[in-house]
Amino acid sequence: MEIISSNSAQLSNYEVMKHLQKLKDGRKKDKRQGQLATITYETLRYLENTPCNQQTPESIVACLKALEPFNLNKSEKLMLINSPPTTALEIQLMIEESEERLTEEQVKQVLDIIIEHFPHVQKQDDNEEVEES
Missing domain, CATH: 1.20.1250.40 (RNA Polymerase II, Rpb4 subunit)
Structure with a gap:
């Protein structure tokens, strides 16, 4: 994998969760499947059981x-x-x-x-x- 544009910002769990929720909602329209969908689902499932879900x-x-x-x-x-x-x-x-x-x-x-x-x-x-x- 090649890094095209590096970014030194750190994201909180809350920010990651919200971004993945947007990806998941947008993907329903595209109907794309694969590893990204699995990773998104598993990560969201984990984050929803952490304190960031209430933040x-x-x-x-x-x-x-x-x-x-x-x-x-x-x-x-x-x-x-x-x-x-x-x-x-x-x-x-x-x-x-x-x-x-x-x-x-x-x-x-x-x-x-x-x-x-x-x-x-x-x-x-x-x-x-x-x-x-």
């Missing part, structure tokens, strides 16, 4: 604006949007050197921002998660 463009933009004071890079913001964290541990895994860059209070603020903009995500206590394991 809106407005909630994503508002969340990104609320996260600006934390000086996160694009990849970290994308991970927070694609897989909204529910615990401080998840934030540590998503944000590089989070222990040095964020205080405990800031970690709680990030979690609160995620819950505020994506209410379908339920915040968990780190202690409860450890007890369940």
Whole structure:
């Protein structure tokens, strides 16, 4: 496969899902079949069971604006949007050197921002998660 036009933009799961839904809807008129239809179907089926199914463009933009004071890079913001964290541990895994860059209070603020903009995500206590394991 040859890359004709490279693009360095990163897409969120929400954007990919919406694009594939448009492709799927347009394909019904064309009646084309094949591997692309299978890939589109399987990817949509997966994405519809992730948090991106409940997101809106407005909630994503508002969340990104609320996260600006934390000086996160694009990849970290994308991970927070694609897989909204529910615990401080998840934030540590998503944000590089989070222990040095964020205080405990800031970690709680990030979690609160995620819950505020994506209410379908339920915040968990780190202690409860450890007890369940």
